[in-house]
Amino acid sequence: MTFHRLTLVALSLTAAMALPCQSADLDLSLNAQPISSDTLWFGHTTPDTDTTVSAIAAAEFYGGQARSTGKLNKETQFVLDKLNVKTPPLARNLENAKVALVDFNQTTQLMKGVDQNKIQAVIDHHALRDNPISLSAPISIVIKPWGSAATIIADDALDHGKTISKTMAGLLLAGILSDTLNLKSVTTTQRDRELVKTLSAKANLNADDFAQGMFKAKSDLSDVSAYDIVVGDYKNYIVNGQDIGFGVAEVLDSSELLGRVDELRGAMAKARKNQKREQLFFAIVDMQKKTAYVLTNSDKETKTASKAYGVKQNSQGIFVLEDTLSRKRQMMPAIKKALAD
Numbered sequence: 405m406t407f408h409r410l411t412l413v414a415l416s417l418t419a420a421m422a423l424p425c426q427s428a429d430l431d432l433s434l435n436a437q438p439i440s441s442d443t444l445w446f447g448h449t450t451p452d453t454d455t456t457v458s459a460i461a462a463a464e465f466y467g468g469q470a471r472s473t474g475k476l477n478k479e480t481q482f483v484l485d486k487l488n489v490k491t492p493p494l495a496r497n498l499e500n501a502k503v504a505l506v507d508f509n510q511t512t513q514l515m516k517g518v519d520q521n522k523i524q525a526v527i528d529h530h531a532l533r534d535n536p537i538s539l540s541a542p543i544s545i546v547i548k549p550w551g552s553a554a555t556i557i558a559d560d561a562l563d564h565g566k567t568i569s570k571t572m573a574g575l576l577l578a579g580i581l582s583d584t585l586n587l588k589s590v591t592t593t594q595r596d597r598e599l600v601k602t603l604s605a606k607a608n609l610n611a612d613d614f615a616q617g618m619f620k621a622k623s624d625l626s627d628v629s630a631y632d633i634v635v636g637d638y639k640n641y642i643v644n645g646q647d648i649g650f651g652v653a654e655v656l657d658s659s660e661l662l663g664r665v666d667e668l669r670g671a672m673a674k675a676r677k678n679q680k681r682e683q684l685f686f687a688i689v690d691m692q693k694k695t696a697y698v699l700t701n702s703d704k705e706t707k708t709a710s711k712a713y714g715v716k717q718n719s720q721g722i723f724v725l726e727d728t729l730s731r732k733r734q735m736m737p738a739i740k741k742a743l744a745d
């Protein structure tokens with residue numbers, strides 16, 4: 405060991421001794437008020453797998469209780485059933501509740517009724533922009549550029565030597581696999597890859613098989629109405645003062661949904677009205693072909709999409725985007741840019 409290394413060890417020992425209680429916990433223990441048992445953890449509205457499992461895991465590791473933010477999609481239900489985990493109760497009566505957020509920071513995706521001054525912590529992997537929450541006091545906010553919120557929680561738990569049960573490892577694994585589309589999305593990072601290995605071993609699950617089961621469950625939309633498909637994995641945004649909506653359906657085989665395009669367009673108009681949006685987009689994302697099929701249903705939307713994506717519509721009036729899987733990194737940024745100019 406070199407002298408330099410010794411010095412570093414000595415320094416970190418001193419730091420550890422000086423602050424014996426500082427086991428960090430995403431710095432949550434450094435809060436003036438640690439996470440209390442009545443704090444409710446939840447994610448964005450229209451819950452997906454990452455949002456749901458991250459709320460459950462955060463409550464487990466940091467204290468507080470997990471809540472869900474709506475009806476779970478088929479993929480999330482598949483994960484909870486497989487791991488024998490109960491669906492968290494629906495978040496309600498939030499007016500006076502202490503809350504902590506996972507997987508988002510935008511007010512456009514926040515459950516109604518939440519007093520933003522009662523937010524205790526945020527764990528997220530999205531950019532801090534487009535109407536983020538606003539707070540009257542500093543709190544612990546952890547945002548890392550990784551593939552899922554579950555990655556951040558798993559990393560922190562391992563970092564602090566916490567016991568990750570088989571079930572918890574399975575849940576966190578599902579969050580990473582879901583958001584990164586089994587490490588295929590451009591949002592995937594090295595840390596996601598490493599943690600999929602670690603967690604699948606802990607959970608005693610084959611990651612590829614687990615992901616395939618999840619995606620199969622999510623792709624089974626034959627009994628789901630066009631409206632529920634459009635708003636099933638859906639997010640609201642404010643871009644340059646305009647209210648924008650963007651829904652996606654990630655499926656293993658796009659042919660079934662491509663046969664329902666007219667029906668889906670009708671549902672988009674209904675969703676645009678219900679969500680009070682100026683423009684609303686919907687993409688069928690073919691996970692195997694790595695192709696996104698973006699639908700529009702108004703002249704305005706078509707104009708925006710054509711500027712954003714720079715491709716001509718196909719014979720069905722669809723914008724076909726090759727090598728595109730991510731709303732966050734690919735489809736939405738292009739829309740934002742088109743609306744900013």
Ligand SMILES: [Mn+2]
Pocket residue numbers: 454455507529551552553583
């Ligand atoms: Mn996420």
